[in-house]
Amino acid sequence: MIRPDTSAPEQEALFGSGAADYERFRPGVPPPAVQLLASALRSRPDPVLLDLGTGTGQVPRALLAAELGLAHIEAVDVSRPMLDQARDALTPVLGHCTLRLVHAAADAYTPLAGGETRAPHLVTCCRSFHWMDRPAVLAMADRYAAPDAAVAIMGDGSLWTHDADWTRALRELIQRYLGVERRAGTGTAYCEPRRSYEEDLAASAWSDVTEHRFPVDRVWAPKDVIGYLRSTSFAAPELFGERHAAFEAEARRLLDAHASGGPLTEHAVFTVLLARRGGGRSER
Template sequence: MHHDPADLFASAAPYYARHRPGYDPRLYALLRVRRILHPAATVLDLGAGTGEIALTIAGDVAYVHAVDPETGMLAEGRRTGAERGITNITWTVGDSITLPDLNLPPIHVATIGKAFHWMNRAQTLTELDRIMTPDGTLLIVWDGYSDQRPRDPWEAIAANVRAQYLGPTRRADTTTYQHPEEGHEQLLTRSPFTDVEIRRWDRTIPRTLDDLIGLTFSFSFSTPALFGDRVNDYEADLRAALVAHQPDGQFTETIRTEVIIATRS
């Protein structure tokens, strides 16, 4: 069954904003201490989604240009920003390919979250080199679901229930996710941003049953739209399987936040 990508992401957006845990607070503390975030900085948050990064750093910088191709994600970010009284973020439809058309000002800090692996990474780095200030800093951030951190037992349960409805292959619509063969760090050695530092933080947070249901709906490979008219059946089966594993409905989630801090040498 074919789905409109906009519908897929729009159906995930409320769950993404509500149930994704956000990046580790120690990441933002580091960026403040290092003065990467400062009151004069203009930031590009590329692949901003619902504004997980943009909304968190808006109070630390002069301005944030939040750019994402999905209007549903941007609408959720814009709504949250308005609720919080944040006025220094522009929410713009665009992506790494359309960067030259966005007429952005000189960028001091560019942030890219989990979206980087979906981009033409080499082309994106070339475009960022063109618009960033000579002393600009590139931050590539990701979290939670890499093979390098411990797996929580509920993850296998959720994967099994999802496979019963969508098959064993993780996909978003007709696209099957394949992790890039070349890691981000290796790619950066051939880019303008060759001075690279990597930092990691691990944490475990409590999760309720409703949290985990919402979290699964936030993933590109299990958004509500993918299940169509079977979404309620999927949710019921997932709830039953998780309760059978943990009758009190109290779970934990193990999360690893990683950042590549890259500058020109």
């Protein structure tokens, strides 16, 4: 069962125009990270998931595949096209689990009135926390999550931040077209968070934190890198305007040249900060 969407937020997502490419080309959640998240839910009867910045529903899909007996999923995103993709991906695999798609900013999320939505046992945020009002999101999670719930903040960087010969050359090409600053949608430069996620969590109710790092090696085909770029805030087609076709042609030649000398490999580390309420010390 899928419950109706909530009303639209004032600000739409940066990634709406690239939702289909996001679904097709963005890497999923690595299996060891899925197992970690599953362990936080496995002993619970009828567990409930709240996934913030759900995108195309990668986290709910991975946890549904883990056969935890999820009872309900609240999937929140500021982009309606992303939620449409999530609906299409999740509907065939829901089974008895119910799903509510929430069109809202993460910090503005509220459960359905009248107690119809059970408190989540796990609140997840994958590759999206940096776009959010993080203190407000953590305060919201404290208001609505179950007393013994966990919050998982996850991510692994991007091809912009990855340091390899082929990604450096690709980044330089993007900068030649768009300027040195990393773009964050049209007319905006990306600003690094002023403090770390660990500092955000330490200043919140979710101060009992464990860090889990999962190395991931990915081999990219040139055509898949091109598709991935279309889904990003730093190389989306609308940033290039009429020069986008020329950029993609040049990027494809660059990637093909690097691929002829060996695979386009990304050595990433997928990091999960698993947090619970309390004053426990972080473990490294």
